[in-house]
Amino acid sequence: MAVRSEASHKAILDATMELLDPDSGEGISVQKLSIERIARVAGVSKTTIYRWWPSKVAVVIDSFVASHIARTPVRQDLPGLEALREHMGALVETYATHEGRLVSQLVAECQHDESAMNEFKERFWHNRRDAAVSIIRRAQEEGDIWSELDPVGVADLIYAPIYFRLLFQTGPLEKAWSDRVLDLALTGLTPREDA
Amino acid sequence: MAVRSEASHKAILDATMELLDPDSGEGISVQKLSIERIARVAGVSKTTIYRWWPSKVAVVIDSFVASHIARTPVRQDLPGLEALREHMGALVETYATHEGRLVSQLVAECQHDESAMNEFKERFWHNRRDAAVSIIRRAQEEGDIWSELDPVGVADLIYAPIYFRLLFQTGPLEKAWSDRVLDLALTGLTPREDA
Amino acid sequence: MAVRSEASHKAILDATMELLDPDSGEGISVQKLSIERIARVAGVSKTTIYRWWPSKVAVVIDSFVASHIARTPVRQDLPGLEALREHMGALVETYATHEGRLVSQLVAECQHDESAMNEFKERFWHNRRDAAVSIIRRAQEEGDIWSELDPVGVADLIYAPIYFRLLFQTGPLEKAWSDRVLDLALTGLTPREDA
Amino acid sequence: MAVRSEASHKAILDATMELLDPDSGEGISVQKLSIERIARVAGVSKTTIYRWWPSKVAVVIDSFVASHIARTPVRQDLPGLEALREHMGALVETYATHEGRLVSQLVAECQHDESAMNEFKERFWHNRRDAAVSIIRRAQEEGDIWSELDPVGVADLIYAPIYFRLLFQTGPLEKAWSDRVLDLALTGLTPREDA
DNA sequence: CGATAAACGAGACGGTACGTCTGGTCTTGTG
DNA sequence: CACAAGACCAGACGTACCGTCTCGTTTATCG
Numbered sequence: 098m099a100v101r102s103e104a105s106h107k108a109i110l111d112a113t114m115e116l117l118d119p120d121s122g123e124g125i126s127v128q129k130l131s132i133e134r135i136a137r138v139a140g141v142s143k144t145t146i147y148r149w150w151p152s153k154v155a156v157v158i159d160s161f162v163a164s165h166i167a168r169t170p171v172r173q174d175l176p177g178l179e180a181l182r183e184h185m186g187a188l189v190e191t192y193a194t195h196e197g198r199l200v201s202q203l204v205a206e207c208q209h210d211e212s213a214m215n216e217f218k219e220r221f222w223h224n225r226r227d228a229a230v231s232i233i234r235r236a237q238e239e240g241d242i243w244s245e246l247d248p249v250g251v252a253d254l255i256y257a258p259i260y261f262r263l264l265f266q267t268g269p270l271e272k273a274w275s276d277r278v279l280d281l282a283l284t285g286l287t288p289r290e291d292a
Numbered sequence: 293m294a295v296r297s298e299a300s301h302k303a304i305l306d307a308t309m310e311l312l313d314p315d316s317g318e319g320i321s322v323q324k325l326s327i328e329r330i331a332r333v334a335g336v337s338k339t340t341i342y343r344w345w346p347s348k349v350a351v352v353i354d355s356f357v358a359s360h361i362a363r364t365p366v367r368q369d370l371p372g373l374e375a376l377r378e379h380m381g382a383l384v385e386t387y388a389t390h391e392g393r394l395v396s397q398l399v400a401e402c403q404h405d406e407s408a409m410n411e412f413k414e415r416f417w418h419n420r421r422d423a424a425v426s427i428i429r430r431a432q433e434e435g436d437i438w439s440e441l442d443p444v445g446v447a448d449l450i451y452a453p454i455y456f457r458l459l460f461q462t463g464p465l466e467k468a469w470s471d472r473v474l475d476l477a478l479t480g481l482t483p484r485e486d487a
Numbered sequence: 488m489a490v491r492s493e494a495s496h497k498a499i500l501d502a503t504m505e506l507l508d509p510d511s512g513e514g515i516s517v518q519k520l521s522i523e524r525i526a527r528v529a530g531v532s533k534t535t536i537y538r539w540w541p542s543k544v545a546v547v548i549d550s551f552v553a554s555h556i557a558r559t560p561v562r563q564d565l566p567g568l569e570a571l572r573e574h575m576g577a578l579v580e581t582y583a584t585h586e587g588r589l590v591s592q593l594v595a596e597c598q599h600d601e602s603a604m605n606e607f608k609e610r611f612w613h614n615r616r617d618a619a620v621s622i623i624r625r626a627q628e629e630g631d632i633w634s635e636l637d638p639v640g641v642a643d644l645i646y647a648p649i650y651f652r653l654l655f656q657t658g659p660l661e662k663a664w665s666d667r668v669l670d671l672a673l674t675g676l677t678p679r680e681d682a
Numbered sequence: 683m684a685v686r687s688e689a690s691h692k693a694i695l696d697a698t699m700e701l702l703d704p705d706s707g708e709g710i711s712v713q714k715l716s717i718e719r720i721a722r723v724a725g726v727s728k729t730t731i732y733r734w735w736p737s738k739v740a741v742v743i744d745s746f747v748a749s750h751i752a753r754t755p756v757r758q759d760l761p762g763l764e765a766l767r768e769h770m771g772a773l774v775e776t777y778a779t780h781e782g783r784l785v786s787q788l789v790a791e792c793q794h795d796e797s798a799m800n801e802f803k804e805r806f807w808h809n810r811r812d813a814a815v816s817i818i819r820r821a822q823e824e825g826d827i828w829s830e831l832d833p834v835g836v837a838d839l840i841y842a843p844i845y846f847r848l849l850f851q852t853g854p855l856e857k858a859w860s861d862r863v864l865d866l867a868l869t870g871l872t873p874r875e876d877a
Numbered sequence: 878c879g880a881t882a883a884a885c886g887a888g889a890c891g892g893t894a895c896g897t898c899t900g901g902t903c904t905t906g907t908g
Numbered sequence: 909c910a911c912a913a914g915a916c917c918a919g920a921c922g923t924a925c926c927g928t929c930t931c932g933t934t935t936a937t938c939g
Contacts, residue, residue: 328894338895
């Protein structure tokens with residue numbers, strides 16, 4: 098009996114992306130986005146949105162996560178360390194665009210909504226972390242990163258600066274910079290004998 | 293002529309802290325905080341708040357920054373590296389409390405409000421960064437951190453994981469963890485000969 | 488779909504009358520009346536009022552016009568001239584009460600709001616004027632008022648003094664006075680031979 | 683002991699007229715006029731206005747009454763009836779302009795402010811009424827209006843339609859119309875034998 | 878094939894807050 | 909001591925959304 102309307106579903110996701118996309122005229126922030134407005138643009142009633150999503154954040158995640166993940170793949174054809182460098186660079190360059198604003202606004206929205214945070218971590222963050230960990234593990238197997246280290250701890254150390262810069266806007270997100278971060282993390286901070 | 297009422301000023305800051313303080317019964321988030329509510333609790337008219345602060349975020353910053361900064365001082369009596377370790381530990385432990393939630397919510401609020409972000413960086417972040425840089429510089433002079441490195445870059449590397457964990461809630465904020473982060477950053481990720 | 492709530496509708500009109508009624512404790516003027524206050528007293532949200540009425544004046548008109556009109560009916564059982572005299576007297580006595588203040592305040596409110604004025608004329612004034620014109624026309628048919636005269640012009644002449652006195656408060660609104668006005672209008676100002 | 687500043691006094695009256703004058707760019711209504719705004723334009727503090735005038739209406743009356751009265755003088759060189767006709771015509775034509783709006787807005791403002799009403803009647807209305815009565819008395823002496831009639835009652839009958847039309851906006855204010863009103867009042871409404 | 882139950886659009890509803898405006902009072906210098 | 913300057917509390921403005929709640933009206937299965 099009565100089954101979910103695919104047309105409405107799609108209209109909602111499309112309207113959400115359109116509202117958030119600065120190239121579509123609108124380009125509002127996730128904070129300014131409202132269920133009311135999505136419904137209006139999608140030509141759908143509020144009830145329908147509330148029926149299928151618990152919150153605005155959930156709609157946004159549904160709307161863009163899939164496409165986002167696809168955009169920063171892990172390269173399997175390179176040595177682990179090279180793949181790591183490439184992946185960080187791709188991430189940084191992606192985050193330099195509108196998509197970076199979107200991620201930061203999503204994180205922002207989650208700060209006062211625990212279930213949104215869970216949704217976000219499950220749908221977005223775990224995916225990102227797994228990608229990072231898999232590369233790091235490869236680099237460890239290839240002997241470029243010390244194998245005793247916990248890959249998750251390593252991921253924290255080298256990816257955190259990227260998200261930090263995204264959220265605190267302390268400097269431009271560029272590949273040259275992410276390269277420097279990686280180099281610094283690899284060699285460490287202690288003085289070297291050869292210097 | 294016509295001079296600012298200190299009583300109102302204080303009432304506003306006090307009301308703000310009270311509303312945000314989970315131990316005072318209220319404990320609402322920065323997002324749920326509203327100028328209207330602050331005015332009501334402070335027994336002050338909205339006009340008075342709008343006259344002196346450009347935004348909710350500015351009020352919050354005024355309300356807690358001073359006390360917050362004082363709570364994580366840089367110890368001058370220890371060697372640089374020890375002071376750094378202590379500072380990171382103190383920061384992490386502070387952020388494990390209600391105050392951490394407050395900082396993360398502040399950062400969240402700034403994601404869709406450029407001028408709030410500027411306010412935040414100027415009043416909060418620069419202060420934090422300067423504290424970090426000064427310790428790092430000391431550790432460099434004492435030979436515990438390679439002197440060629442840019443202290444700001446170093447600060448990024450070792451403080452970013454703290455704020456990352458604060459905002460993404462990927463794990464508990466504990467001194468033991470911040471110690472590990474520091475150790476990892478110091479020795480670097482590359483395999484060591486002595487292992 | 489989605490139908491107007493009769494309960495809210497009634498609550499709004501009742502609250503409005505109550506606020507304006509000096510016998511209900513409140514007794515504020517139309518000028519001091521505010522949408523906000525009506526909403527509060529009616530236990531209704533402001534949105535609901537704004538949804539159905541364009542302005543405060545419109546609410547007031549809706550609240551009292553019907554009952555007001557009913558209170559000064561045109562008597563069909565009397566000769567035209569007698570009915571006219573009765574009608575003027577009833578009007579004057581009505582306007583001597585709280586209801587007169589209400590009408591004058593309504594007219595006042597319309598002086599700086601064209602659409603309110605239109606609303607007022609359409610809902611209130613035309614009705615009053617039609618009542619007057621119908622009696623005058625009857626008196627003309629019965630030969631008590633010269634049939635060549637434009638009934639609207641006649642209405643202007645004999646009703647204007649009533650509204651004038653209501654608004655300028657130049658004297659008490661009493662039947663004896665309205666009788667004198669009518670007599671004066673009937674005989675005219677020029678000296679009569681028989682005097 | 684410091685005496686009233688003539689400069690401020692004049693600045694306030696001038697600013698008021700300027701704000702109300704549609705030819706001076708502003709042209710706002712008496713209702714939209716505010717003490718605050720007068721003070722701003724006059725370069726005077728609010729306190730100063732509140733010190734010398736009890737209300738906005740009082741300022742407006744002070745600002746324009748003198749000049750207004752002068753504009754519709756009673757002609758002494760004509761027979762009473764002619765002077766009456768001229769006076770009514772001049773009044774009507776004056777009220778057809780911006781000044782009419784001003785008078786109607788003043789009356790409006792007085793509807794919910796008793797002391798303003800008293801001020802208005804004393805400063806404005808009595809003056810107008812006296813002018814009317816003096817002409818009517820002259821016409822009575824000259825035998826054109828029945829001498830037994832109370833001149834104030836007569837004034838009510840023939841001037842009321844003018845103010846009525848001004849406030850209810852039931853038709854254009856033109857000399858042709860005021861002539862018709864006067865004629866009607868003179869001959870009366872009852873059928874004439876010569877018709 | 879017709880009953881039925883869910884999904885749907887429409888949108889009313891009580892709320893909360895927005896940021897601005899004005900009112901009228903009060904306070905603090907300045908000339 | 910009149911005045912300017914302007915801070916202050918109070919409260920209304922009209923708008924935007926919130927999340928809940930009827931309403932009929934499709935529409936797709938299931939008996």
